[in-house]
Amino acid sequence: MVGASEGGAFEADIQPFLKTHCLKCHGGEKVKGEVDFSKIKTIADARADAELWETVSFVLEDREMPPEDEPQPTDGERAEILKWYEEEFVTGVESKPASYKPRRLSAPEYRNTMHSLFGFPLEVNIVEAEQTVVEKSLVMKLLPTDPPGESGFANDTHAASISTNIWDQYSYLADFALEQLFSPDRKTELEGLVGSSIKEQLSAEQAQVFAANFMERAFRRPAQSELMRQINENLEEKEGRALVDSLKLEMKRILMSPAFLYRGHLMESDGEGGAQAVDDYELAERLSYFLWEDMPDEGLRKAVANGGLKETEAFEAEIDRMLSSPKSRTLAESFGVQWLLLEQIEDPRKDPTNTYALRSQPIDFLHYLFTEDRPVIELIDSKTTFANNVTSKYYPKDNKQLGKFIKPRGIERQIFANRKMTLENNPERGGIITMPGVLTMNKGAILRGTWMLRQILGEHLGEPPPDIPPIKSSPKGQNLSFRERFEQHRADKSCALCHDKIDPLGFALEEYNDQGGLIGKSQTKKKNSPAEPTKGIDSSGVMPDGTKFQNYAELKKILLTSQRESIVRNVVEKMLAYGLCRKLERNDRPTVDALTSQILEKNGTWRDLIHGIAKSVPFREVVFQ
Amino acid sequence: MKRTWNTDRRSFLRGAAGALVPLPFLNVMEASAKNLAGEVESPVRFMTLFKPNGVHPPSWNINGGSELDFRMSPLMAPFEKHKEDLLILDNMGDFGFSSHANSARRFLSGRSDNTKAASMDQVIADKIGGDTPQRSLELTTEGLFTNQIGCSYISYDQKGDPIPRESDPQLVFDRLFRNPMSDPRRRKEMSSLLDRVDDDARALLRRTGREDSETLDEYFTVLRETEKRLENIGQSATAPKVDFSKLERPPVAGNLDEQVETMLDLVALAMWTDQTRCISYMLGNSNSRMIFDFLGVKEQHHYLSHFFRNFTRENIDGLLKISLWHMEKFDYLLTKLKSYKDHDGTLLDNSVVLFGSGMGHSDNHTAQRIPIVLAGGGRGKLKTGRYLRYSQNQDLSRLHLSLMQQFGVDAESYGGATAPLPGLDGGEFEEYRERPFDTWTKIGKGQITVQGRLRMSDNLDEAKVFYVDVKDKPPVRVEIAFNDFHRFNFPYHVGTPIQLKGDSSQKDGQLVMTKIIELKSIFGKSKPGTRGG
CATH class of the missing domain: 1.10.8 (Helicase, Ruva Protein; domain 3)
Known part of the structure; x- marks a missing residue:
């Protein structure tokens, strides 16, 4: 049923293979690249980490592992493992939902939910001065930042358990919201929630109707009858101040209940187990x-x-x-930012106005792709971009479309919203990779290549080994470029394993400096000269499969064709994991495969993908355990 | 609904008769004052109040007078009534042009290059914080100025990293008096709540009928821990004897004035109830962008503070109104601290308050003659009622080292200072003395050289004009462009004898210098310190 074998092949073929060829470095005494096969003892252990086996299949297929200086398996043995992988994790996998696990609302989810529930945001109240920034949201100010879960996204809060500190903050926030709601300032909101006008004071009947309503919305499903009965009892025959105090306590009870603070405590099992x-x-x-x-x-x-x-x-x-x-x-601000690590974008001079400009540009672009039915692949190349007064300098000629940005008197720096622009003269700037902020974020070819490989192409790279010697300086009499020196440096086989993939991608962007500008083009001064590649910079490269390219423009064509599937698959995996708020599992593979081919076949859009995810098995079904 | 702030706030903290004590404390004050913290002696508190954007020096500086016989300046008028409780320091700071960020760092870290160490308030907090519920409070009025982040902080931790500040009085109140651990009513509420949610969570467990209750287990653990914490507090012998539940939460401030006064109310209350012993409070970022519309001033403070560059009579009036407002808030704080009986004296007697700025002249950012006033005797730490004008310009770090030592910190140096600032406790110090010098004018062709004392015009209609006084002759009027004003750092030399050479002309019999060729100080340095001061 599940896979081709019930573990027989794993014990008979796979484990002996691991022992002979892998355990020396990955398990036992050493654990290189954070891969530890000694922990995988049964077929269930193996199935729990589909990602690992995907990597195993790649390195075996590409003959990257075992390393050249180690005994090599026969071709037959390699094929055996690959066949097992295919059956176990690709063809033989049936689409099956994951088990249903409750999880706590993330801080932004909690912030937004409280806002929607009460009809007003929970904010700090202070007099504001010009050009200063205050964290307005009380929630974000008080709740600790959620660490990313196994999925890589912060909405995967499965591992972020509740603590007494968090409990105290929830309690404070609930009190804060309730005190506001019953203050004279919020009479309109209160009447809106109660559903009728309040004459002089709330009646017990109004309070009961209100509590039922509030519970239904807070729990995101019909009120629980037993709880409602208790609450009604506590409210009965009270009036005035005593009634309001009781109502507040009952409402706080709802706000502090796991049914509100968590998702997934209320849906009931059908008892079948499947x-x-x-x-x-x-x-x-x-x-x-x-x-x-x-x-x-x-x-x-x-x-x-x-x-x-x-x-x-x-x-x-x-x-x-x-x-x-x-x-x-x-979607852009949470999913997009976390996926592409856009939070790391910072102006090299740490100027906040510039940082805002550099960071908001890709966010606006993603928002446009996600919500205006744009093809998924436009992530890599698009005719449309967004810029403001700070980033307009990167777009000679085209920036005329932006119009003027006029600062009010007495203001030294003004943050302007981005405006939409069509790229006529700067085609190389189309797509996310050559956005100035993204180029700024990753300084140098290696970090840029790593980012592209991980975030865009979805490759799982291990961490670099800790014992790398520094890159040697140029020998006397030779004037070697960084690239040439780096190529000597990484001649070592184990380095080449990753760097063969990283470096061509990264060096393809050599024409761009750390500020995101084109080298040799004084873009700030000559606003009207279209950008051209500079002579004397080597941005050519060879992809691991042997395909050659001369510069980024040619690499982009490769990304749009032979790498298209990897990119789309990565996008599908990332968005699905975000949508499900969990790490993808072995049984999600068919969903990923199906969505990937759908998008590839008809140049599908982000909207298509979102619809596809919302209709997929893991989104629509669960298993109770 | 429009709130009537005055009634609200007064009923919050002022008795109907105007007694400046929190209403609910009237009856408990006497009794609790003696052993509030369970100590025989009252602890000495330390508080700093930071004034943004320097000052208009002629309005601030005390010219003439001596240690015990001096007249306070026009800007000091609002707190003149506290003269006997003040120790006014002069000739503090010796640095040319300070950025706003550097001036903020200097205020409590001695020098602007002292960036890897804790600010002095934090060093003192470590020493005196004891087991108070809050080791220290770091407060402010304004949001973060992210373009130059250093403008927004005066308190720094051990590593020299900025400590987040709080600007919302309601949140400060809640932190001090409305957490279940400090407030019996909240404790009771929390108990009822725990009973209810415990039931509800158990019902969920039954309802879903699920084995998997990992998240609920975590939840129950938190409930149990919270319950335990409540029980422990209930049994504690050091539980506060003051019933905080009777204190009313301050309402939302309608304007800056209300916000700051509420915060100062809380400062005094927090120190009196021994919730904390160390507080730093910024009346604004060091380049404050606040708009004081409630004073009728429409331009933002920072713009006005550059009164030379942006000179109009209206602007300088606006600037002075704002500065006077800062001084009034200092007065408000002192009055408040005096209104609390604390053991055998007032709360002010048992406190040291450091008020001031990080720069002097607000347009030129000269970090010299920085306004610094100490208040409160700190139970004998300071000898107040005096004006100390040092013979030499002093780094603030010497003042900081002195205060740290007074508070019992075992330190021999701080921020580059290796000797404390003398005189604070009444000991000897070298006082500034006038030295005789000649004054004269040499008139050449289109140029003059003049020797005499430089002063700023005290006529606000011409606040950007300087004069060089010459004995028995009309003063030479100096009416220069910003470039010369800044290049020769006129504010640094104000009040001292200089020799000045420049282009001049006669206007209605008045010698007017319009362009500077050379400036020489007669006794002092022609240029102020330039490294990290």
């Missing part, structure tokens, strides 16, 4: 946290109530409605 479809409430919640980082809104709740999510057309319409809402910007 895969089961998530119910409509869970589906709405999944969609909403995926696209908005927020609880379902009124529209989505209505759609659930009407049975709307069951009909494909209505379901699709709901996704499109959500994508066109301003809330969908979170």
